[in-house]
Amino acid sequence: MKKLFRPFRMAAVEEIQIPSEIVNREALLTFFGHRELNIENYHKVVCFRETYLKLSLGSGFLEIYGNHLHMTYFSREELHIAGNISEIHFEDFC
Amino acid sequence: MQHFTRSMTGYVTIRVHGKDAERFLNLCAARKIILNQLVENQGYYSMNLCVSDYKKLQPICRKTNCKVHILSKHGLPFFFYRNRKRKAFFAGFFLFLLLQLFLSGFIWNIHITGNQINSTRTLLTFLEQKGVYHGMRKERVSCAEIASEIRAGFSDVIWVSSKVEGTQLVLQIKENMEKKDPETAGDTPQKQPCSLAAKKEGRIIKMITRSGKPLTTAGSLCKEGDILVSGEIPIMNDSGEVVHYEKVAADADILLATKIYYYKEFSRKVQRKKYTGEHSKRYFFQVGGFRLLFPAGDPSGLWQSQKEEQHQLFLTENYALPFYYGSVTTDSYVKIPVYYEEEEAKAKAKQLLTLFCDELEKKGVQISEKNVKINLTDATCITKGYLSVLEQAVTEVPCEPTAGAVGKDETSHEQ
Numbered sequence: 001m002k003k004l005f006r007p008f009r010m011a012a013v014e015e016i017q018i019p020s021e022i023v024n025r026e027a028l029l030t031f032f033g034h035r036e037l038n039i040e041n042y043h044k045v046v047c048f049r050e051t052y053l054k055l056s057l058g059s060g061f062l063e064i065y066g067n068h069l070h071m072t073y074f075s076r077e078e079l080h081i082a083g084n085i086s087e088i089h090f091e092d093f094c
Numbered sequence: 095m096q097h098f099t100r101s102m103t104g105y106v107t108i109r110v111h112g113k114d115a116e117r118f119l120n121l122c123a124a125r126k127i128i129l130n131q132l133v134e135n136q137g138y139y140s141m142n143l144c145v146s147d148y149k150k151l152q153p154i155c156r157k158t159n160c161k162v163h164i165l166s167k168h169g170l171p172f173f174f175y176r177n178r179k180r181k182a183f184f185a186g187f188f189l190f191l192l193l194q195l196f197l198s199g200f201i202w203n204i205h206i207t208g209n210q211i212n213s214t215r216t217l218l219t220f221l222e223q224k225g226v227y228h229g230m231r232k233e234r235v236s237c238a239e240i241a242s243e244i245r246a247g248f249s250d251v252i253w254v255s256s257k258v259e260g261t262q263l264v265l266q267i268k269e270n271m272e273k274k275d276p277e278t279a280g281d282t283p284q285k286q287p288c289s290l291a292a293k294k295e296g297r298i299i300k301m302i303t304r305s306g307k308p309l310t311t312a313g314s315l316c317k318e319g320d321i322l323v324s325g326e327i328p329i330m331n332d333s334g335e336v337v338h339y340e341k342v343a344a345d346a347d348i349l350l351a352t353k354i355y356y357y358k359e360f361s362r363k364v365q366r367k368k369y370t371g372e373h374s375k376r377y378f379f380q381v382g383g384f385r386l387l388f389p390a391g392d393p394s395g396l397w398q399s400q401k402e403e404q405h406q407l408f409l410t411e412n413y414a415l416p417f418y419y420g421s422v423t424t425d426s427y428v429k430i431p432v433y434y435e436e437e438e439a440k441a442k443a444k445q446l447l448t449l450f451c452d453e454l455e456k457k458g459v460q461i462s463e464k465n466v467k468i469n470l471t472d473a474t475c476i477t478k479g480y481l482s483v484l485e486q487a488v489t490e491v492p493c494e495p496t497a498g499a500v501g502k503d504e505t506s507h508e509q
Contacts, residue, residue, distance in 0.1 A: 044120045050134050071132035074141075076123040 027057040034085050037064070040078040053081065061091040100130075104169030106148050107131075110139045112160030121154045140165060201230050201263050203410035208267040211250050217265070218412060220247055228413040232258060240265070262410075286492075287341035290323040292316040293487035296352035306344030322348055325493040341493050350487045354454075356466055358446050358477045362434040367397070372426035380404075380418040387422070397427050439475040443468045447477060460484040 013023045021028045021041055030038040039055065039062070046054040046061065048071075053064040069083035110118055119139070122129060127150055130142040143151075148164075155162055177183055204221065206214050221227065224243050226235065237256035244254045244267070253268040289306065301312045306323040310316060323344040328336045378387045404420040434442065451461055466479030 044123075045116050048116060048119065048132075048134055048139075070134070072130065074119065074123065074129040074132050076126055 025058060027055075027062065029062075031085075035082060037081045037085060037088075038078060039081070042079060045079075059092070063089040063091060065089070100142075100144060101169045103144055103146075104167070104171040105130075105142050105144045106167050107140060107142050107165040108148070108151075109163045109165050110141070110160050111137060112155075112158060114158040115139050115160060118154055118158045118160045121157065122151075125150055125154070127151070142168075145169075145171070198261055199232055200261060201232055201235060201258070202228060202261045202413060204228060204263045204265065204412050206265045206267065206412070209269060210271065211269045212248055212267075214412065217244070217248075217267075220244070226263070228410070232261070235263060285343035287325045288343050288490040289321050289325040289493050290344045290346055290348065290488045291491045292318055292320045292322055292348075292350065293489050294318055294350060294352045294485075296350040296487065298322070298348060299351050299484055300349040301346060302348075303344075303346040305342050306346065308346070316350070321491070322346070322488060344490075346488075348486060348488050349484050351462070351482065351484055352487060354481045354483055356447070356450065356477065356479055356481055358443065358450070359474055360442070360446075361474055362439055362470075363473065364432050364434070365429040366432045367399075367427045368430050369425055369427045374424045376422050376424070378418075378420060378422060382416045397429060399425050399427060401425075434475065436470060439470055440468055443475050443477040451481070454481075454483065458486065 009023070010020075013020055020026055025041050027042055028040040030040075032038070041057075042062075043056040043058045046056050048054075048069075050069055051065065051067050053069055055062045055064075064081065064085060065087040066083050066085040069081060069085070071079050072082050073080040112118065115137075119129070119132070122143075127143060127147040132139060132141040151162055154160070174184075204218060204226070206217055209217060221240070221244075224240075224247075226240055235258055237258065240263075241254040241256045244265070245251055248269075250270050251267055252270045255264075255266040257264050295317050296315070298310060298312050298314050298316060301308060301310070301322070303323055306325050307327050308323050310320075310322050316322060323346045325342050325344040326339040327342060329338050329340055331337050376387050376389060378385050380386070401423045402420065403423075404418050407415045407417040407419070409415055447464075447466060451464075454461060461481055461483050463482035464479070466477060466481070469476045469478070
């Protein structure tokens, strides 16, 4: 039912120009060069290693590769990653 | 700022390990526990979290089978606990807090903005006379009273806002920047009736009368004190008889050709300073009237010229302390007798005359002719003669009967 109404909802959101990350709770990624990354609206942490971080974004997964990765800030709404980020990869459910 | 807040409340660095460490992190996020500096190292996770959040970790650890170890404790509460046996430190700390509490009850700075006509120093001196000064108690400050006193004391201040911010008294001032033009201003008082009299003896070159009755014409001679424009205008009836006199403030542009006597004498033997090159700079610190010089002692040399640079110390923006610092630069010189040769003496005499003429021109006097001679003797140089000038040498005098006026012109028109 939810999937049925999704195109209508998207069309309505586009029409009234509301940011989609607010309506659909889509993840908002902000890069600061290749050393820092801020992620808002993430779902949960799947795996966290020094060279690899996998996050669930609700609609899919986000994989971050690099070295010396660490989270300078970690809360329910957002997390801030620092380190040498070499690659990011989106993995969709569908 | 965030780090400062965390340090004030205290935080711990912990190490978490277990099979389900990621779940541990997700549960922390779900329970609104904020983690900082989360690092993974060989299956162990180390992170910082505040003390109150640390107490919420026990059920999470039980659920996820993770073990938590405290690596270190940081922040003010832990610092106090570690130093709990140092009584003097705590005494000093609480004394500091008490002192701060006590000192925060005073005004330590008076900040004035918006003043352009009246200087900050003038306003501060005025406020001091009214009992508002640096170091006064905050309870004694009445903002409304200060504002009304400034408005009453300074006529050009049209708006004052006064407020106390912390230990600072902030005064915002708006001044009336528009200067009143006496000719255009409607509320200027009416000038008293008067006549215009000559200040000096001379010939009238130009005369433009705006108000009053001219008693002389251009080209006439006048003496000092002669009435040139009368402030009494005769009002006549149809028969040509004077009915009465109307008194007005006489106003006219009158240019008089006069002569100014010039005399200047100076000695041809003078003493000039010749600096020996001995230069010394000493620094000082002054408390009230007592001055401490570095290095001590007086510089050598019979004749010295001194240049002093002094700065005052301020506790706040406008709170001046009686402490001064600066430097004294001393240059030694000797006096050498110099004799002006003929050319030099004449050049100096001309220079002095030019200076005198420049001064006259600044006052609005036009110099039409110079009849000045330079006489040189062995000892002196004398410059004397007359300068023919054109100037507005008139003065206002109270209205008097016009009988004594020179060059009386019966046909002159009123303006």
